[in-house]
Amino acid sequence: MAKLEGCFMCNDPMFTEEGSGHPQVIARLDVSKAILNRDWQFFKGSTILVFQDHMKELHHLSTEMQHRFVDDAARMAAALEKTFPDIKLNHGLFGNTEPHLHWHMILRRETDPSPRTTIWEADFPNVPQSDEDFRSLAAEIRRNL
Amino acid sequence: MAKLEGCFMCNDPMFTEEGSGHPQVIARLDVSKAILNRDWQFFKGSTILVFQDHMKELHHLSTEMQHRFVDDAARMAAALEKTFPDIKLNHGLFGNTEPHLHWHMILRRETDPSPRTTIWEADFPNVPQSDEDFRSLAAEIRRNL
Numbered sequence: 001m002a003k004l005e006g007c008f009m010c011n012d013p014m015f016t017e018e019g020s021g022h023p024q025v026i027a028r029l030d031v032s033k034a035i036l037n038r039d040w041q042f043f044k045g046s047t048i049l050v051f052q053d054h055m056k057e058l059h060h061l062s063t064e065m066q067h068r069f070v071d072d073a074a075r076m077a078a079a080l081e082k083t084f085p086d087i088k089l090n091h092g093l094f095g096n097t098e099p100h101l102h103w104h105m106i107l108r109r110e111t112d113p114s115p116r117t118t119i120w121e122a123d124f125p126n127v128p129q130s131d132e133d134f135r136s137l138a139a140e141i142r143r144n145l
Numbered sequence: 146m147a148k149l150e151g152c153f154m155c156n157d158p159m160f161t162e163e164g165s166g167h168p169q170v171i172a173r174l175d176v177s178k179a180i181l182n183r184d185w186q187f188f189k190g191s192t193i194l195v196f197q198d199h200m201k202e203l204h205h206l207s208t209e210m211q212h213r214f215v216d217d218a219a220r221m222a223a224a225l226e227k228t229f230p231d232i233k234l235n236h237g238l239f240g241n242t243e244p245h246l247h248w249h250m251i252l253r254r255e256t257d258p259s260p261r262t263t264i265w266e267a268d269f270p271n272v273p274q275s276d277e278d279f280r281s282l283a284a285e286i287r288r289n290l
Contacts, residue, residue: 057234058215059222070203070215077204089202091238096253096261099233108241116241120265 004054009100015050023134026141029072031065032103036134042124043107045080045087045141049073051101058093058101073103075145080107082144090118149199154245160195168279171286174217176210177248181279187269188252190225190232190286194218196246203238203246218248220290225252227289235263 003010014022015033026034032049040046049072055061061069077089090106108115114122129137148155159167160178171179177194185191194217200206206214222234235251253260259267274282 057222057226058236059219059226059234063216063219066215066219067212070211071208074204074206074208074211077202081202081204088240088244089204089238090241091203091236092263093234093236094263095233096235096263118237118239118241118263118265120263 002053002055004100007054007098007100009050009098009102010054023131024138026076026138027145029075031068032072034072034076036129036138037104037106038129039126040106040119041129041133041137042127043109043112043119045084045107045137047076047080047105047141049076049103049105051103053101055101056095056099061101069101069103073105077105079141079144080105083141084109086110088115147198147200149245152199152243152245154195154243154247155199168276169283171221171283172290174220176213177217179217179221181274181283182249182251183274184271185251185264186274186278186282187272188254188257188264190229190252190282192221192225192250192286194221194248194250196248198246200246201240201244206246214246214248218250222250224286224289225250228286229254231255233260 009015014024014035024036026036032051035048037046037048051069058066081087084107086109088108090108092104106119113124154160159169159180169181171181177196180193182191182193196214203211226232229252232252232254235253237249251264258269
């Protein structure tokens with residue numbers, strides 16, 4: 001797997017093969033790792049899928065790897081919906097701060113401050129989670145994979 | 146194809162099989178239609194892929210249809226990058242205002258007001274396009290498909 005020096009998604013154990021015991025880690029999937037988002041748990045369950053290699057863009061992958069990454073995403077989306085049945089999923093692949101392919105899933109609910117807009121157009125608080133909060137939520141989602 | 150009454154993406158000719166001559170239309174792809182985004186041309190080339198059927202979520206599609214939709218997206222992304230080589234692509238699948246599966250591609254450049262954030266965290270003007278502007282841009286991208 002291709003890693004880039006200086007990219008935190010290539011090197012921080014939370015995002016890599018190592019560090020599977022990190023509280024935010026939900027699971028290692030086929031070609032990505034699913035991790036609870038640290039800052040967006042106001043939208044409970046919000047998750048990041050980090051692709052296994054340092055790639056800038058989805059369309060730079062081979063067709064086979066695109067399909068496998070989307071299979072991972074669909075599997076995670078189904079698990080999130082099984083865990084929280086009333087959600088609308090928001091998917092985002094940006095890479096503006098770190099151009100290492102990763103897939104955000106943000107769980108929207110009708111009780112959101114602004115369910116008709118993106119979360120960046122809404123005002124929402126950071127809801128810090130303890131390690132135990134993360135472990136418990138990750139385990140709950142993992143059971144539905 | 147499954148259409149829903151009251152959904153503008155199911156019924157507005159710009160988004161459907163009809164209306165292929167609309168100025169914003171780039172192309173009909175395998176399972177989606179590629180349309181220039183009306184409001185985000187400050188980020189020149191920004192495009193929406195509208196899935197052919199009324200589906201709420203990507204993971205509600207069959208695996209085969211997920212792959213075909215991603216193939217459409219990768220093909221369009223490659224065409225956008227060929228047309229504008231220095232872009233970073235932002236992908237978004239939200240469906241907050243209209244829960245009909247569609248895929249936003251937003252073209253980011255280092256000359257953006259805020260290239261490290263999402264466009265919703267940045268301040269950018271609406272840059273209205275004439276029909277001729279849209280037709281010319283759509284044709285340029287279409288040549289690179």
